[in-house]
Amino acid sequence: MAFFHSASLPFHHGERKMHEILHHSPSENPTSPFLTPGAAYMLQRAPLLALGTLDAQARPWTTVWGGDIGFSRPVGHSVVAISTLVDTKYDPVLESLLTEDENENVIAKEGSGKMISGLTIDLETRSRVKLYGKLIAATRRNHDGEEDGQRQSTRGEAQLVVKVEQSLGNCPKYLNKKHIYPALSSPKLISNTPFLPTKVLTLLAKADCFFISSTNHNSDMDTNYRGGPPGFVRVLCNDPVEGTILIYPEYSGNRLYQTLGNLQTTPLAGLVFPNFETGDVLYVTGKTEILIGKDSAALLPHSNLAVKLTITAARFVESGLAFRGSAGEPSPYNPPVRYLVSESPSSKGLQSNDTLSTATLILKTLLTPTIARFRFHLTNPSNTTQTWQAGQYVALDFSSELDLGYSHMRDSDPQSLNDDYIRTFTISSPPSENNEFDITIRNVGPVTGFLFRQNPRAGLEVPVRGFGGDFRIAVGGEDEVVPFVAGGIGITPLLAQLPDLDMKKLRVFWTLGGRDVGLVEDVVKTYPALSGITRVFLTGMEKGSSDIESRRIEGLVAMGLAVEKRRMSADDLKETSQNMSPAVGKWYLCTGPALRKYLLAWLEGKEPVYENFDY
Secondary structure (H helix, E strand, C coil): CCCCCCCCCCCCHHHHHHHHHCCCCCCCCCCECCCCHHHHHHHHHCCEEEEEEECCCCCEEEEEEECCCCCEEEEECCEEEEEEEEECCCCHHHHHHCCECCCCCEEEEECCCCEEEEEEEECCCCEEEEEEEEEEEEEEEECCEEECCEEECCEEEEEEEEEEEEEEEECCCCCCCEEEEECCCCCEEEECCCCCCHHHHHHHHHCCEEEEEEEECCCEEEEEEEECCCCCCEEEEEECCCEEEEEEECCCCCCCCHHHHHHHHCCEEEEEEECCCCCCEEEEEEEEEEEECHHHHHHCCCCCEEEEEEEEEEEEEECCCCEEEEECCCCCCCCCCCCCCCCCHHHHCCCCHHHCEEEEEEEEEECCCCEEEEEEEEECHHHCCCCCCCCCEEEEECHHHHCCCCCCCCCCCHHHCCCCCEEEEEECCCCCCCCEEEEEEECCCHHHHHHHCCCHHHCCEEEEEEEECCCCCCCCCCCEEEEEEEEHHHHHHHHHHHHHCCHHHEEEEEEEEHHHHHHHHHHHHHCHHHCCCEEEEEECCCCCCCHHHHHHHHHHHHCCCEEECCCCCHHHHHHHHHHCCCEECCEEEECCHHHHHHHHHHCCCCCEEECCCCC
């Protein structure tokens, strides 16, 4: 989903400090100073909403509400209403937002302007949007009942109205899929001390995610998700006297460092750990410390960046959540659990790379100076969590080949400081029975550069983290034409699906640089049926071409391609819609973000389908 923004917000001091420490400076802050249309849509479709705020002692807390779609929605310009069942007695966020009036059942607070942050999230589709705003009004209504002869009032309905001042879509990395559904809560407080009982330690050992809230003093607040393999959060200390300390690794992300930037200026955080199976929930708040380079690795080996949390207050509530979640596919980006120095990986069941499938490079075909096709053979495929389908990507882990280990600074290659070397590539070949797949890629970074230097005879083996994505091209009715617009190597998801498509219904618009003619030649030779249905737009050749280039272009025309040495325009697509006698259904797009922005404007009123890789 595309999220547009304007009037960029500046990075604050803590964020800029993190950028400086890690030698990464984004050109601008992509956060929008309002509720974007994409964020508003997400609010209405997501079954969960994590919320954060400060209590009376200025401590951040986090909760998570929901269970079904539709409980949050926009009700005005950047104004959001939330109405859902909650734990009305032990939820620290609700407690911090509201004050009790004379009525035992109703708590209300209007016009407080209290900071509140949120994360609307759909784990099943791996979609999320961050929100920040000010509380306008809030109420709580208890649902009273009788249990064991005693009056109960721990379950009820909360209603909030929030003025949204910031929104930002985030990537799906590390989001472990879960199907969320509503459930009846029965909150019971089990523990309310920083010392964590055995049942809580069991929850943490199985947790594959948590939600975290942080602040930049009293001027800004952020709530986000952290995910990984079960047990990625480690317990550094849990002692009634010494206290309880948690630590977790910060994996490679979007490099905005909004959470870590807040922790730089205000080293406090509130975390919530939901148990999706039972509805149990752990709320903690405490003091944080960001560990970088050798300081991180000293406690959590192989981690360049980690956060340590010393718990100052905690609540463990049994059956405190009004939803449950059934586990789906784990994120293919998840690295293995990173254990503490004091722990023995072998005794803790460390997931070895031996349990993963391995892709062995068996063929490399150079198509242009910067584009090549690589063929891999999948070994021990029974160990993969799923097989792939046409239109999906493969996640490959190059860390064993490229990870230089931890370091505090790396001026020669600052981008690699927090790089996990896990990359996703669209599979450009149809599924095969011989467990082989192709990726067609451009040489643009450290991983692709490494691949381009490989000789297949060396037998490079790369762990496969998984397969994902659902960019499937659906051919509609008998009279429907399906247009596909590709930019450069954006042709690859189409190639994997061609054997299953009715070529008579397909129309292809392919724009790419003149230097990439070799890719076009290879594709059309492999799939001759594309020749009569494809228009190729070669850019960078408007001022003419060399004799060699001219001959190659003549060869493409001889193959039946319509080749034009110019940029694609809106009129080209408009002409297609008007001139095709069959109906034009969905428009499938696989391009970079810049071209896609134009395409979406050109296709206004149409039905575009695309995957968003803007992260």
